[in-house]
Amino acid sequence: MTVQMPFESVVTEIYQDAFVGASIENGTTIIQFDRRKHDFQCALGTTATICWRQEPSHIDMHELSTFHNPIKYRFIVAQGYYLNDKHQRVYFTPDIQGVSTSQHMSKSIIRLSCYLAVVCGVSLRQIALIFSSLFLIPITKSSIKRWIDDIGSHLPTPEEMLRQLLALTPATECHIDGYYPVGTDHGVMVVKDEHDRILMTHEAASEHGDDARQFLQR
DSSP, rough: OOOOOOOOOOHHHHGGGGGEEEEEEEEEEEEEGGGGOOOOOOHHOOOSOEOOOSEEEEEEEEEEESSOOOOEEEEEEOOEEETTSSSEEEEEOOOOOSSEEETEEEHHHHHHHHHHHHHHHOOHHHHHHHHHHHHOOOOOOHHHHHHHHHHHHHSOOOOHHHHHHHHSSSSOOEEEEEEETTOOOOEEEEEEETOOOEEEEEEEEEEHHHHHHHHHOO
16 A cells, blocks of 8 residues: 655755655655756756766755655765867866755755754754654754754844844834843843834933933943
């Protein structure tokens, strides 16, 4: 008996032309793609025949699972070459988009882990538990920490992010909030725009009188 289950993701959308089938191995659903099936003549801008080395290899990537068993993508890759106008061999290796070949994970897994940590405020231990229980993916806390650090290293500074946000939606009004963080001797005055974006902060002894006026003059 064969039971078919529909499955779509960013990766399957990207590699529709390379999909060759799916199977179950040791309780894991394997979705296979053969990168050699892609139209590399068009991609490389050549009419020459594409040749491949005889020994292909494969790379397995974890994906978020909505089934009762884990899901992996299996990419079959090989080094290819073609002859250019000077009859010289030009070698190339098909790249793989939508996944991280160094982490052996789909980009959706990495984005979700960072989203849980930054937006939802979930700890690394809880993120690992969520991935293991809900999506059947074993992940260590150290791996999640590396993903967050790697993505965070490419983000602009807070000032640059604010500049870009203001360029999209300029502030037309603002308000001042006074906060008194635990463990500090002074309060912190915060100016926000109507979209609740923080424009600037200033530590002050009071949010009234001269302290407030000096802050507003800035």
